[in-house]
Amino acid sequence: MKCDILITDILLLPEPGTGVPEADSFIAIAAGRIQATGPMRELAKAGARARTTIDGCGMLAMPGLVNGHCHAAMTLFRGLADDLDLATWLNEHIFPAEARHVSPEMVYRCSLLAAAEMLLSGTTCVADGYFFETEAARAFADAGMRAIAAQGIVDFPAPGVPDPAGNLEAAAAFLDAWSGRDPRILPALFAHAPYTCSATTLRRAKALASERGVPLFIHVAETANEAAMIAEPLADSPIRHLDALGILDEATVLVHCVWTDDQDLDILARRGARVVSCPRSNLKLASGIADLTAMGRRAIPVALGTDGAASNNGLDLFGEMDTCAKIQKIRAMDPVAMPAREVLAMATHGHGLPGLPGGLGRLAPGCPADLVLVDIEQPHLQPFHGPDLLVYAATGGDVRTVIVDGRIVVRDRRLLTMDLEAVMAGVRAMRVRDDTATGPAGTNNA
Ligand SMILES: [Zn+2]
Structure with a gap:
């Protein structure tokens, strides 16, 4: 099996809402879509070759x-x-x-x-x-x-x-x-x-x-x-x-x-x-x-x-x-x-939104490869009893890697698509003042 990205040894949440996490799984991604998922033992049999491999140890994969x-x-x-x-x-x-x-x-x-x-x-x-x-x-x-x-x-x-x-x-x-x-x-x-x-x-x-x-x-x-x-x-x-x-x-x-x-x-x-x-x-x-x-x-x-x-x-x-x-x-x-x-x-x-590609929100073969890897080996997420923790204990800061349309855009908490320091400096330089405010809000960024 040939693919663009291979994620190994991951805890896989294939479909929030109905699916349960599957331990020791792999995800193969090709041409912007999920190509295959399954237990690691099957991957060994298939002999996958990937351009990029991500070690998913200690992480959970969920739809973006x-x-x-x-x-x-x-x-x-x-x-x-x-x-x-x-x-x-x-x-x-x-x-x-x-x-x-x-x-x-x-x-x-x-x-x-x-x-x-x-x-x-x-x-x-x-x-x-x-x-x-x-x-x-x-x-x-x-x-x-x-x-x-x-x-x-x-x-x-x-x-x-x-x-x-x-x-x-x-x-x-x-x-x-x-x-x-x-x-x-x-x-x-x-x-x-x-x-x-x-x-x-x-x-x-x-x-x-x-x-x-x-x-x-x-x-x-x-x-x-x-x-x-x-x-x-x-x-x-x-x-x-x-x-x-x-x-x-x-x-x-x-x-x-x-x-x-x-x-x-x-x-x-x-x-x-x-x-x-x-x-x-x-x-x-x-x-x-x-x-x-x-x-x-x-x-x-x-x-x-x-x-x-x-x-x-x-x-x-x-x-x-x-x-x-x-x-x-x-x-x-x-x-x-x-x-x-x-x-x-x-x-x-994204059911409330018309026009999005079918299969969004599921990590199954043929679905868009829009997914995030959450670092669950952290004190506030241990022991990881189940995906409810993603709602009641996880924060955005726990996200480690993000893939959109089959492309890695965040890897190990680093944004790969822009110079973040330059973007933040550019926004800070805009200097906004709220002329109508009389309290502390009026001093923000001024
Ligand atoms: Zn609004």
């Missing part, structure tokens, strides 16, 4: 994590304005900071920093949405990540789109530029929210997305008073408003969905729409806790996301999994709610 929602470039605003409600944070701090600081160069550099943070903590795929998204897509491609990159659409002057009347044209140009350009980058659209996009804009955005066969992302039902913020509501809840616009289907991804009722969730199930939950951002902004148990009962596909580094403030999906499982238990006041294996499946399959 999928970050269902991020604004990668917002790493620049990490820690700039904390401890605020969503409206104050967004209108008085983030939107003004974006107006001053967002440029193509900023988006490229800061997205590269986010990609570094994500890869080093085991995230192999991200669904991102921002302005100048072509620069974010370029950063993900250069970093060696898999990504859905979505161009932002709003009805006010935005970075790169000074006249909102041109927001759909800019979005179409982005899709033109990235369609078929890189097999790991899927271009998409991101309409900011029903309170920042008019009914006409949302209908046109969905029409463009459908015509090009790409997903449409939108923040929705994030806070309790969102319905009151929609200028011309067609219904009495944000989700029913979107449904009345006719934009909900299997290629529409609704980010947050914290404030939903049974009628909303029945609509999502009927339309086949997908959800991304961002628990840490929802907690920090005190937005609320999405009812993932009720979504699970309706088989609504849900992915896990971090949201941007300005509202989280990190992009470590291991921590996000831990938070997700625990707050769902508190929401239901039931320790059995949202078991670790379900969160692990949610964070690796």
Whole structure:
């Protein structure tokens, strides 16, 4: 058997959620896919030859994590304005900071920093949405990540789109530029929210997305008073408003969905729409806790996301999994709610995201070779009784090696696709100041 990469003597978790770890296993990778897996004794019989061999002793191999929602470039605003409600944070701090600081160069550099943070903590795929998204897509491609990159659409002057009347044209140009350009980058659209996009804009955005066969992302039902913020509501809840616009289907991804009722969730199930939950951002902004148990009962596909580094403030999906499982238990006041294996499946399959390659989230022959090797020979992971520890005890810092699309991008905690010191220095040099802040937040990076 000939392959590109051979991983030996590994504890293999083939499918989080259903599979159990298999000790003393091997993984053979060829042409970006898992070629074969099995016990080491079979490998000896097959006599494998590989260009690169990784000794997996003391490590667990699991599918790479999928970050269902991020604004990668917002790493620049990490820690700039904390401890605020969503409206104050967004209108008085983030939107003004974006107006001053967002440029193509900023988006490229800061997205590269986010990609570094994500890869080093085991995230192999991200669904991102921002302005100048072509620069974010370029950063993900250069970093060696898999990504859905979505161009932002709003009805006010935005970075790169000074006249909102041109927001759909800019979005179409982005899709033109990235369609078929890189097999790991899927271009998409991101309409900011029903309170920042008019009914006409949302209908046109969905029409463009459908015509090009790409997903449409939108923040929705994030806070309790969102319905009151929609200028011309067609219904009495944000989700029913979107449904009345006719934009909900299997290629529409609704980010947050914290404030939903049974009628909303029945609509999502009927339309086949997908959800991304961002628990840490929802907690920090005190937005609320999405009812993932009720979504699970309706088989609504849900992915896990971090949201941007300005509202989280990190992009470590291991921590996000831990938070997700625990707050769902508190929401239901039931320790059995949202078991670790379900969160692990949610964070690796990317079921809440349309357009990703089939087989993502499984380490079996024919599946994409997107995987991470976790160093489990550490005090906080011993004895390793099972994969639940990946949710309740592991952190992104335990990730040792990362492979995306059959390419090693992190080896022994070292990022191979970029000069990390230079990337961090470049972002530090941007010197961001929050002119509106009066407290310590205003002194950050200033
Ligand atoms: Zn967001």
